[in-house]
Amino acid sequence: MSRRGIAATAGLLVLLLAACGPGQEQSTGAGQAGGTPAAAAPRTPAPPGAAVFFIEPANGATVKSPVTIKFGISGMSVAPAGDPTPNTGHHHLLIDTELSDPTQPVPSDANHLHFGKGQTEASIELPPGEHRLQLVLGDANHVPHDPPVVSEPITITVE
Numbered sequence: 001m002s003r004r005g006i007a008a009t010a011g012l013l014v015l016l017l018a019a020c021g022p023g024q025e026q027s028t029g030a031g032q033a034g035g036t037p038a039a040a041a042p043r044t045p046a047p048p049g050a051a052v053f054f055i056e057p058a059n060g061a062t063v064k065s066p067v068t069i070k071f072g073i074s075g076m077s078v079a080p081a082g083d084p085t086p087n088t089g090h091h092h093l094l095i096d097t098e099l100s101d102p103t104q105p106v107p108s109d110a111n112h113l114h115f116g117k118g119q120t121e122a123s124i125e126l127p128p129g130e131h132r133l134q135l136v137l138g139d140a141n142h143v144p145h146d147p148p149v150v151s152e153p154i155t156i157t158v159e
Contacts, residue, residue, distance in 0.1 A: 044140070089139050090138055092135070136151075
């Protein structure tokens with residue numbers, strides 16, 4: 001191997017060792033055992049008095065599945081996910097859970113439904129029994145606003 005090749009190989013080795021050397025903590029990611037908490041996502045301001053609420057069903061209602069849910073908003077407007085227009089957001093429906101960390105994007109799973117196309121109504125299949133529902137307005141990146149714009153939770157019974 002030529003001197004030039006040896007020098008290039010040695011330089012690459014030094015860079016690799018520096019990248020993996022002591023003092024560099026490897027993150028296992030948020031939510032994993034032993035992981036460090038995720039950094040707070042940038043928050044979009046919400047105007048004073050902004051609110052989301054349920055138009056339908058009413059708190060305490062007894063309904064059949066699929067359940068028609070209508071979302072209301074005041075003091076802001078609805079926009080699709082990805083749209084950074086000020087004073088806008090899109091709905092997230094929390095089912096039988098609470099907002100865990102308002103500095104992080106709302107999770108996407110069976111208990112956290114996203115309406116990123118700007119929907120203001122949905123038909124949701126729910127099993128029989130009592131269910132707690134709450135709305136959260138997310139910004140363009142699914143992060144709750146600052147302060148969070150959340151509805152009062154409601155409880156419904158599905159027959």
